[in-house]
Amino acid sequence: MSSPLQEATRDAFGRALARLGERDPRVVVLDADLCRSTRTRAFAEKFPDRFFEMGIAEQDMVSTAAGLAMAGKIAYANSFAVFITGRAFDQVRQQVALPALNVRLGGSSAGLTLGADGATHQSVVDVALMRSLPNMTVIVPCDGPETERAVEASLAHQGPIYLRLSRYETPAWTTHVPGFAIGKAIRLREGRDLTIAATGVVMGQVLAAADLLARRGRHAEVLDVHTIKPLDAEAILAAAGKTGRVLTVEEHSIIGGLGSAVCEAVAERAEKRIRVRRLGVRDTFGESGTADELLELHRLTAPHIAAEAEGLMRIRNP
Incomplete structure (x- = not known):
């Protein structure tokens, strides 16, 4: 497996956002005193008249973004994921999702891979919160190239978007993957024994797990589910119908995230018995430590994912 230069999705986001500003004068960017960390500083330096530093006031920032969107702007509001989805949830619900405004929420430094900042700053329920809101689209890119494509696609999208971003550096797995469409999963590996549906920066661990399984004669179909809402249920059910088993992998709580979305789709729409197992944060807060x-700790490394997959494959379908 090739391993291109490593990059965090937040870095790709900042670069793509600055390019977007060149293309469309309607694009405005807001930040909550974290422009170095969220990587919006590049936009601020290029377009100071379209950048709004709101201070540590996420609720006011979201309200201001909503007002700018009502005035015809396409507003990108940014902070740590835990703050923009948690602290500002009421404003996101009432002023962005309810009127379905063109506001894009950049949730940076998301998930466990934030690292040593610990439980207070690790957003492990942000996808669940945003996915629960009507009109909200939820995108979780797995690497730099996919992040850039997601930002490009966000420009023409109608309605609010939550874009989950990470500071964890990963290789670029999707450099040569053609096309990107919001709501359409991408098949990264073809297999017949098991479907692994994954999202976000754990994708490298998932692909490494698929390699481990292949060396043992088991072939996993790997789906990159970059859009959690709307979920590409057709792609997931087609793969699951072929393999009979689905393992979901996410750097997020198994409650309300990708695993829950897949379970809902399988329970409501599958035409035959499909077994599903969820791998992620198991109803707990995070804690301090390095990302790795x-x-x-949460069994989101390649050996653990492969072991979970083998356990699922040992269960006979009726």
Whole structure:
């Protein structure tokens, strides 16, 4: 497996956002005193008249973004994921999702891979919160190239978007993957024994797990589910119908995230018995540690994913 230069999705986001500003004068960017961390500083330097530093006031920032969107702007509001989805949830619900405004929420430093900042700053329920809101689209890119494509696609999208971003550096797995469409999963590996539906920056661990399984004669179909809402249920059910088993992998709580979305789709729409197992954060808060230590703790590394997959494959379908 090739391993291109590593990059965090937040870095790709900042670069793509600055390009977007060149293309469309309607694009405005807001930040909550974190422009270095969220990587919006590049936009601020290029377009100071379209950048709004709101201070540590996420609720006011979201309200201001909503007002700008009502005035015809396409507003990108940014902070740590835990703050923009948690602290500002009421404003997101009432002023962005309810009127279905063109506001894009950049949730940076998301998930366990935030690392040593610990439970207070690790957003492990942000996808669940945003997915629960009517009109909200939820996108979780797995690497830099996919992040850039998601930002490009966000420009023409009608309605609010939550874009989950990470500071965890990963190789670029999707550099040569053609096309990107909101709401359409991408098949990264073809297999017959098991479907692994994954999202976000754990994709490298998932692909490594698929390699481990292949060396043992088991072939996993790997789906990159970059859009959690709307979920590409057709792609997931087609793969699951072929393999009979689905393992979901996410750097997020198994409650309300990708795993829940897949379970709902399978329960409501599958035409035959399909077994599903969810791998992620199991109803707990995070804790301090390095990103790699926390992925190991929550069994989100390649050996653990492969072991979980083998356990699922040992269960006979009726």
